Amino acid sequence: MAESLETDVVVIGAGAAGENAAGRIVQAGLEAILVETALVGGECSYWACMPSKALLRPGTVLAEAKAVGGAREAVTGALDASAVFRRRNSFTSDWDDAGQVKWVKETGIGLVRGRARVSGERAVDVSDDAGVHLSISARQAVVLATGSEPVIPPLEGLADIAFWGTAEAASAQEVPPRLLVLGGGVAGTELAQAYARLGSAVSLVARHGLLDLYPRAAADLVAKSLEADGVRILTDTSAERVFEESGAVVMELPGGGSLYGDKLLVATGRRPALRGLGLEDLGLDPKGLETDDSGLVSGAGNWLYAVGDAAGKVLLTHQGKYEARAAGAAIAARAKGEIGFGAPPPWSPYAATADHAAVPQVVFTDPEIAMVGLSPEQAQERGIRVSETSLPISVAGSSLFADGYEGWAQMMVDEDRSIPVGFTFAGPGVAELLHAATIAVTGQVPLDRLWHAVPAYPTISEVWLRLLEKYGL
Numbered sequence: 001m002a003e004s005l006e007t008d009v010v011v012i013g014a015g016a017a018g019e020n021a022a023g024r025i026v027q028a029g030l031e032a033i034l035v036e037t038a039l040v041g042g043e044c045s046y047w048a049c050m051p052s053k054a055l056l057r058p059g060t061v062l063a064e065a066k067a068v069g070g071a072r073e074a075v076t077g078a079l080d081a082s083a084v085f086r087r088r089n090s091f092t093s094d095w096d097d098a099g100q101v102k103w104v105k106e107t108g109i110g111l112v113r114g115r116a117r118v119s120g121e122r123a124v125d126v127s128d129d130a131g132v133h134l135s136i137s138a139r140q141a142v143v144l145a146t147g148s149e150p151v152i153p154p155l156e157g158l159a160d161i162a163f164w165g166t167a168e169a170a171s172a173q174e175v176p177p178r179l180l181v182l183g184g185g186v187a188g189t190e191l192a193q194a195y196a197r198l199g200s201a202v203s204l205v206a207r208h209g210l211l212d213l214y215p216r217a218a219a220d221l222v223a224k225s226l227e228a229d230g231v232r233i234l235t236d237t238s239a240e241r242v243f244e245e246s247g248a249v250v251m252e253l254p255g256g257g258s259l260y261g262d263k264l265l266v267a268t269g270r271r272p273a274l275r276g277l278g279l280e281d282l283g284l285d286p287k288g289l290e291t292d293d294s295g296l297v298s299g300a301g302n303w304l305y306a307v308g309d310a311a312g313k314v315l316l317t318h319q320g321k322y323e324a325r326a327a328g329a330a331i332a333a334r335a336k337g338e339i340g341f342g343a344p345p346p347w348s349p350y351a352a353t354a355d356h357a358a359v360p361q362v363v364f365t366d367p368e369i370a371m372v373g374l375s376p377e378q379a380q381e382r383g384i385r386v387s388e389t390s391l392p393i394s395v396a397g398s399s400l401f402a403d404g405y406e407g408w409a410q411m412m413v414d415e416d417r418s419i420p421v422g423f424t425f426a427g428p429g430v431a432e433l434l435h436a437a438t439i440a441v442t443g444q445v446p447l448d449r450l451w452h453a454v455p456a457y458p459t460i461s462e463v464w465l466r467l468l469e470k471y472g473l
């Protein structure tokens, strides 16, 4: 007979989004229970952001040293792959979640291990291999923070071979001599460069272009750098079949060619992980949920929320945490009768408004791409009359940063309101330029005031001045 419990809010999934939702709820004086089936901390901490960035960073540092005369002469060796893996292992705490469990407990959040399923209105069952061991009823809300799962392409032969997903690539302890990467999105591109710099002979196959959701000029800089690292990039190419032969993975290409690898990494996207949660019984489609800006799920009454990758709006940790803070605040305010269940006011603490207008994102390759706000296509779709200003990054700060620095910057301006609505920077070290751009877009800073935000000399940020000058100020 399963035990039963009552609490204010049940949060399913203790990744970054679930932890933040539960944290906000408890901070507001309500009770919350987190249910987690794997590691507390979720994908980002153990299998995605942190380990993949830890694999990339040593290669970037080495390349930066080699790009500066005087330091270059001091670089006499290559990356030490086992030391890189050791440092990466420390960032994942050797896949031990004790530190995050301590935070959960110290924050006053209840933690239950097991697989959760929504069993009815405000009701959650938690099971293990032996079946349901706990039924929890929520006085206020249930939050789905179950993350996402890889999309596996219908590629002939793939089901019959052992291949890496991004989690296996981010957590591997050995460098495969030859690595085949299927997918030219952010994860495939980042991991291709990480392994190329660790010593793999990497071939990357992309159905369309490399990083084709980013401006061409920015993506081309990354492609050039990957090629310099020895990555063979095949764009506009679909694998036709994969199979194993004498311990190698063989990928057949259209037109008769084949690629050979010791490992195959499949990085072809992710979708919200909503299966097995009992959503069909609530009349909801587990392929995807519709949520308002507070995370409230449409069509389920006023008690079910979704945040982070599970909500499927923006599959990035920082944005999932932001959605979780909004949902947590909204749940608490609604429980106290401070706000109603209608759409929360934009830019209030209860609304993840920036999801629509100011999502910052970084591709952590070398060079980096840092982007926020609207692309020309998105602006056009929304009927916003925009102008585009772009130029190579060539300022005193960039020339000091690296000999032969190559970078590119773009600014999108809403011409009717005279405010910036989007920025992209590509080049070494540009990720740290991004938050200034995010503030300018979120704050809707008028261009004639932005003119007075003087970039310090000599920094790469001087590109802001160049963009405004080229725009015509």
Ligand SMILES: Cc1cc2nc3c(=O)[nH]c(=O)nc-3n(C[C@H](O)[C@H](O)[C@H](O)COP(=O)(O)OP(=O)(O)OC[C@H]3O[C@@H](n4cnc5c(N)ncnc54)[C@H](O)[C@@H]3O)c2cc1C
Residues within 6 Å of the ligand: 012, 013, 014, 015, 016, 017, 018, 035, 036, 037, 038, 039, 040, 041, 042, 043, 044, 045, 047, 048, 049, 050, 052, 053, 114, 115, 116, 117, 145, 146, 147, 148, 166, 167, 170, 187, 273, 276, 277, 307, 308, 309, 310, 314, 315, 316, 317, 318, 319, 320, 364
């Ligand atoms: C290779 C890679 C690199 C990335 N790098 C970055 C990056 O640099 N920066 C960035 O912002 N984003 C990055 N991302 C995206 C980022 O990892 C995700 O956006 C983020 O992890 C989503 O957090 P979440 O809390 O929504 O989900 P998750 O972190 O996936 O957490 C969901 C949790 O729910 C648990 N769960 C699922 N179902 C149940 C259930 N039924 N019962 C109980 N528990 C359940 C899971 O075990 C999991 O722990 C990367 C992704 C990949 C794949």
